[in-house]
Amino acid sequence: MANYVVYLSSTKLIYFYLVTYVIVILLEFITKAEPSHGDRGMQYRNSTKHLQTIFTGRCYDHCKDTKNDCPKDIDCTAVWDTFKQAFVMKNQSDISPESYKDFVQNAAITIPKNKALFWSRTKEDAFQFANVAGYVTLEKTLIGLLGDGLVWCGENDNSELAEECLDPFTNGTATGSFWNKMSETFARTASGEVQVLLNGSTGLAFNSSSTFGSVEVYSLDPNKVSTMNIWILYYFNGSDWVIKESCKGHSIEKLKDILTAKNITSSCTENNRKLIHIQCARFSNESIYELCLSGVSNIDMTFSTTTLLAIIIAIHKWFEELVLHS
Amino acid sequence: MKTCGRHSYWQQTSVVRQVAFTLLVFLINLLSAHTDNSSDIAKLQTEWHGPGTTLDLKEIILGRCYNYIRTINPALNYVNCTNVWEAFQNVFVNKDPCDIKKEDYSDFMELTRHPIPCGMSVFWSKTNKLVHDYARVIAHYMTLEQTLYGYLADKLRWCGKIHGEGIDYKSCPTRKQCSNNPLSSFWSQASKTFAGEACGNVTLMLNGSVGGGAFREDSLLATVEIPNLNKDNVTLVQIWVMDDVTGIDRESCGQGSIVRLESLLKEKQIPYSCMDNYRPVHFLQCAEHPDSPSCK
Numbered sequence: 056m057a058n059y060v061v062y063l064s065s066t067k068l069i070y071f072y073l074v075t076y077v078i079v080i081l082l083e084f085i086t087k088a089e090p091s092h093g094d095r096g097m098q099y100r101n102s103t104k105h106l107q108t109i110f111t112g113r114c115y116d117h118c119k120d121t122k123n124d125c126p127k128d129i130d131c132t133a134v135w136d137t138f139k140q141a142f143v144m145k146n147q148s149d150i151s152p153e154s155y156k157d158f159v160q161n162a163a164i165t166i167p168k169n170k171a172l173f174w175s176r177t178k179e180d181a182f183q184f185a186n187v188a189g190y191v192t193l194e195k196t197l198i199g200l201l202g203d204g205l206v207w208c209g210e211n212d213n214s215e216l217a218e219e220c221l222d223p224f225t226n227g228t229a230t231g232s233f234w235n236k237m238s239e240t241f242a243r244t245a246s247g248e249v250q251v252l253l254n255g256s257t258g259l260a261f262n263s264s265s266t267f268g269s270v271e272v273y274s275l276d277p278n279k280v281s282t283m284n285i286w287i288l289y290y291f292n293g294s295d296w297v298i299k300e301s302c303k304g305h306s307i308e309k310l311k312d313i314l315t316a317k318n319i320t321s322s323c324t325e326n327n328r329k330l331i332h333i334q335c336a337r338f339s340n341e342s343i344y345e346l347c348l349s350g351v352s353n354i355d356m357t358f359s360t361t362t363l364l365a366i367i368i369a370i371h372k373w374f375e376e377l378v379l380h381s
Numbered sequence: 382m383k384t385c386g387r388h389s390y391w392q393q394t395s396v397v398r399q400v401a402f403t404l405l406v407f408l409i410n411l412l413s414a415h416t417d418n419s420s421d422i423a424k425l426q427t428e429w430h431g432p433g434t435t436l437d438l439k440e441i442i443l444g445r446c447y448n449y450i451r452t453i454n455p456a457l458n459y460v461n462c463t464n465v466w467e468a469f470q471n472v473f474v475n476k477d478p479c480d481i482k483k484e485d486y487s488d489f490m491e492l493t494r495h496p497i498p499c500g501m502s503v504f505w506s507k508t509n510k511l512v513h514d515y516a517r518v519i520a521h522y523m524t525l526e527q528t529l530y531g532y533l534a535d536k537l538r539w540c541g542k543i544h545g546e547g548i549d550y551k552s553c554p555t556r557k558q559c560s561n562n563p564l565s566s567f568w569s570q571a572s573k574t575f576a577g578e579a580c581g582n583v584t585l586m587l588n589g590s591v592g593g594g595a596f597r598e599d600s601l602l603a604t605v606e607i608p609n610l611n612k613d614n615v616t617l618v619q620i621w622v623m624d625d626v627t628g629i630d631r632e633s634c635g636q637g638s639i640v641r642l643e644s645l646l647k648e649k650q651i652p653y654s655c656m657d658n659y660r661p662v663h664f665l666q667c668a669e670h671p672d673s674p675s676c677k
Contacts, residue, residue, distance in 0.1 A: 105447040105462070112444010115437040131440070186514060187669040204452045328671035336518050336664035344660060 099219045103205045106216060111135050113201055114162075124164045125197055137161045138201070139216075142229035143209035147221050150229045152236035159240050164196045171245035175267040176254040177288050183333045184252055184286075193241040202233055238266050242274035248282045249275070253307075255287040255325065256297035261306035272310065277318045285310065285323040291334050291347045301325055429478070429552035431564075434539045436550065442466055445533050457495055457529060465492050465533070472563065475547035478540040479559035483570035493530040494574050497523055499581025499614075506595070506602045507588035508623060515586075515662050522584065525575045534571070539563055572601045576609035582617040583610075587639070589657065590628030594638035607645055617652050621659040626666040626673045633657045 103109065111131045118125035141154035172190035174181035185192050193199040208220035208229040223230040251267065253260040262268050275283070285307065290297050300306065302323035314321045335347035435441065446462035468489040473481055501523045505512040516522040525531040540553035540563045554562045585602075587595040597603060610618070622639065624630045632639055634655035646653045658675075667676035 103451055105451065108440075108443050108462075109448045109451065110444075112440055112442075112448065115440045116444065119435055119437065119441070131437075183514075183518065183668070187665075328676075329668045332664045332668035332671060332676070333518070336515070336661050336668065339519065339661050341660065344664065 098222055100206055100223050102207050102216055102218055102220050106205060106207050107135060107139075109205065110138065110201055114197070117197055117200060123197070124166070126161075126163050129162070134158070134161050134201075139209075141233075142207070143214055143216065144212065145209055146211055147208050147217070147229070148227045150227060150232045152232040152239065155233060155236040159198065159236065162198050162201070164198055164240070164244060166191055166196065166241070166244050166246065168247035169249075170247075171241070171249045173242070173249065173251040173267055173271055174253075175251070175260075175262060175265045176257060177252045180288055180330070180333060181252045184330060187329055187333065190250055193237060196241065198237045198240060202230075202237070206230060234266065235270055238270045239274045242271040243276055245275065246279035248284060249280055250284045250286060252286045252288055252330075254290075255300050255304075256290040258299040259306050260287060260300045260304060261310040263309070268310075272313055275317060275319060280319055282320045282322065283314055285321060286327055286330065287323065287325045288330050289325070289334075291338075293338070293343055294346065429540070429549070429554040430558055431553045431555040432538055433550045433552045434548050435537045438537065438539055438548070439466060439470070441537065442469065442533050446529075449529050449532050453532070454495075454529070460492065460529065465489065468492055469533075473539060473541040473548075475543060476541045477543060478549065478554050478562055480561055481563045481566045482561055483566040483573070486567055486570045490530065490570060490574055493533070494578070495529060497528070497575075497578045497580070500583075501581075502575070502579035502583045504576075504579075504583065504585045504602060504606055505587075506585075506597070506600050507591045508586045511623060511662065511666065512586045515665055518665065519661075525571060528571075528575060530571050530574065534567055568601060569605055572605045573609050576606040577611060579610060580614035580616075582619060583615055585618055585620045586662070587620065587622050587642075588625070589622040589630055589632045590625040592631070595622060595632045596638040596642040598641075603642075603645075607642070607649070610649065610651060612649050612651050615651055617654060618646055620653060620655040621662060622655065622657050623662055623666070624658060626663075626670045626675065 111134075114129070114131035114134055117123050118129050118131070137157040137160075138155070141158055142150050145154075170189065170191045172181060172185050172188075172192050174192060181192055182194070184190065185195065194203050206220055206223050208217050208223065209215075210217040220228065220230070222228060224234070225231050226235075285302070287300070287302060287307075302325055307323060311321050311323075331348075335344045338344045338347060443462055443466055446460070446465055450457045450460050450462070468491075472485045472489060498521075501521055503512060503516060503522045503524045505524060512524060513526065516524055516527065526535045538553055540549050541547050542549040553564065556562065556565050589595055620634065620639070620642070622633055631637070634657055635643070639655065643653060643655070663675070667673065670676060
């Protein structure tokens, strides 16, 4: 009798587990079947308070200097209005880059010939590089500086800005589409020789999922842009130079192919002294910046060694072929 | 009634008197106003020698205020920017631009002053571009122009006038024309506050190539900042004498006007150190001129 009871309860147990298992599996399917948000984490961020005052203030501030790139007789309140119209009264995830078309027309920028500087994964250094070499980044133009560092969005049925923004800077959001459109505009306006500062310490200096790799390079106007000068920036981590990719790297070849297809010539430099000095200036410890500077010759060494090796291998192959054919 | 008649006669005469009196007063006012006007017109026609007030000053300052407290230094979230603007404009609007003293800015300073972490204060003289390029690279330095009060006013111009809209957009007095002008008094007060807040090790960047001396007796540094350093809070003044990368080495530590600075600090019993062409800053100069002999 006891055995029978045990037997019965164990079968019940088994059934119990089976049912639970099935329910769990079903639940998994149900949750998986929800529309995937891609890289969205469903994160809300506060929008910047007093955005309008900051925005128009920046406009007046930048345009008071007549040698800056503002259109003549610019009306900063009209610029704000066209900016706002791009995203208010709309769903937060449904803003296209083209919504900012009127804004871009009102805030039409000019870039001096040969001065445009693009960057990818090198923001702070690009800023410094632009400073010392006299280049212009997007964030230095009117359209870039108006939005730099700010978070904004609208919402359905609200003619004012919303207080919380869903996943800003992703595709389809007010901020994401803003930077998409401004990057495209910056690239389309650039002329002459343009520059790009890429990160040679990451292993993927030219990244086709970055804004540069997916928007800017394709928006260059071949009728205006003759050459793109590629600068590879290496980071000094305090003890070593981190060198992952050179001008001969695979991703750089890819970039060059894209440019060639657009009839734009290119050049590439790894060891620019201006960039090295900018890097070493960060370190206020005497021994570290001596190491930093001395590492420069190490970069040279690395490349000369690899070049030497390449030559030796080539000679060896040629010799082999010679022996084979004789 | 007899009294009525009499009353009305008195009334009539008093009305006439009142009217005559009023007319007289009016005439006198007109005359004095006219004479006042002519001296004021003369004042109105005074062309100051400096550029006039920056256009859209209010929008720029309000925008900068919110920009600073929301994106640059969110620790100052509590600042009320509309009050700041009110206090600022009260100093000079509708006032004689030659009668603005630095104490007039005390309400504004109360609303905008903030503590500066020890070791962060950077003073400078004749090294504007270099010191700010360096402060951008090294996050833990702060110049006067990076404080809230300095940031609000940097590169702006303003002055008032007694008549009309109260703000003079045409011209503003230079220091030579009168020393108690809104701009000079502002920077004097702001420098005083900035120096008073300094603590720990502070930095001072001087120009070793400039003619007239790296440390000038008439500079804000000499007249306001050094005198207002608090010897109980400041542990060291580290002096960097930077030569222009393409310029001459006119002065170095222990030479010329630098000696005067060193003795001033000794008098105040504040320890100091001095270095010529401090390497990290020199690297930044080399970033602009990598082919200079001193950069190779």
